[in-house]
Amino acid sequence: MTTIAELPPGFADKVLSAQSTFRSVMDAMARPGSVQRIVPMAGAPGPMMRGTAAIALTLFDHDTPLWLDARMAQSSDVTKWLKFHTGAPVVQDSSIASFALISDGGALPSFESFALGTSEYPDRSTTVIIQVDSLASGRSFELRGPGIDGIATLQASIKPFDLFERLHMNEALFPRGIDVVLVADDAVVAIPRTTRVVSKGS
C-alpha cells in the first residue's frame, strides 16, 4: 500500500511552475494545433504523463470535479496523488465533470456523456484531457478556426482514430461543446470547440 510519503512529488516551485504551465496551456488554447512544451516537472503517478500531471497541479482544485477513465481510476497511485496534491473530487458521473482525464483513448466514451454546457452558460462544459502517443509524428491533420492564421498542420498519433470525426459535433452544438487538450509526455496541443479539421493526410 502506498503511503503519502511514497507519492510522487508535486511542483518544486508551486507558484512559478503553475504560471509557466498555464501559459503553455493558454498558448495552446489560443493557437489550436500548435505544439507547446510544458517545462516544469512534477512527479507523475502510474499511467499519468508528466504533462498531464503538470496541468492537473495547475488547474485542478476543490472546485473542479474530475472524471477519470477506467485505467486512471483503477490506479490508486493516481487517485491518491490527485487527492493529496489537488484536492479535486473524483466523480462517477462524467456529465458534471469540469475535467476528464483519459489515458486510454481507445476507450474514450462518447463526448455526449460529458458536460456540453448550456446555451446560456456554454463555459460550463468538460475539458477533456487525452493522453496520446505522439504530437510530433503520425497522421497529419489540417486545422482551421479562431487562433489559426489560415491553416495549421498537426502531426499526431492519436487514439481514438476518429477523434476529429467525433469532434464534428462541436460544429452543430456551438457555442456549446467540448474542448480537448492532447498531451504526449511534455507536449500539449489544444483543440477548442471552434477548431475544424479541413483535411487529413495519411
Place this chain on the structure above:
Amino acid sequence: MNAPTYNFAYLDEQTKRMIRRAILKAIAIPGYQVPFASREMPMPYGWGTGGVQVTAAILGPADVLKVIDQGSDDTTNAISIRKFFAKTAGVATTTATDQATVIQTRHRIPETALRANQVLVYQVPIPEPLRFLEPRETETRRMHALAEYGLMHVKLYEDIARFGHIATAYAYPVKVNARYVMDPSPTPKFDNPKMDNCPALQLFGAGREKRIYAIPPYTQVVSLDFEDHPFEPYRFNAPCALCGAENSYLDEIVTDDKGGRMFVCSDTDYCEGRQAAGHHGSLSAAPYKEKAREAANG
C-alpha cells in the same frame, strides 16, 4: 524585489487557478463572457481591477509589462498598476509597445502593430454590450444564447434616424467569429479594425461585473453596421501637433480660454518614438530641446 508579504503577482494560487480556468474557456468561446469570482483588489472598481486580475493570473517572471491608460504610459492609473506589478511580481516594465510581452490597457489599442507573442489585457467597466438596452442579466444572457441581436441594430439605426450617421464613437459593438456580439470596452471606434485578425491574444477583464472574455489571435472581429451606412473609424482631421502623424488617434487638448487647442497622439509611446525618429509637428518641442541640448553641450 518581491514584497515578502505578498504571493507572486499579489493573488493567491486558488484565485489564480479559478481565473486561469475562466481564461481558457473564454478563449475557447470567442466573445462569450465567462463569469468568474472577481476578488477585491487594493484599488477601487473602475481603476482596472478586472484587467489587473487577468494580468496577475497570466504574468510570469520573464514577462515585460506595459500599462497604458487612454494610450498614455504616464497617467496615474497606468503608473500605479505598473508599480503594483513591479512590486508584487518583480517583473520588468517598459513603455515601448514592441518590447512588451503583456500590455494592460484602459481604452486604447497601441498604434504599433501587435505581434504573436504579445497578450493585450483590457480593463472593462461594463462588459455587456446589451446592458443599456436591456437591464436584466437573465434577458441579455438569453439574447446571447439565441444570438438575438436585433436590438443592437435598432439602437444603431436610431442613431442614423436621429443624427444621420451612426453616432456611437466608443465602445462600438463588434461581432466576434460571426457569433457573439461583444463590447470592445470603451476604446474609440478608431481602434476597432485593429482587433480583427490580430496576431496577439486579446483578453478582457471586468472586475466589478465579474466577467472575463477573449478574442483568440487571427479571429474575425466585425464592427456592426448597415450596407448603406458602413462602419467608419473616426479621427480628428488634423496631424499630431508634436510628431505630425496623419494616421494615429488624436486627443484634443485645450490650451487657453480663447478657443486655442492642439491635437496630439493619444498613444504617447508611438508619438515619442516618431519624434525620436525625427518627425516633427507644428508645435513640436523637439527643435527647442535640440537647441537646449546644444547650449548645454556648449
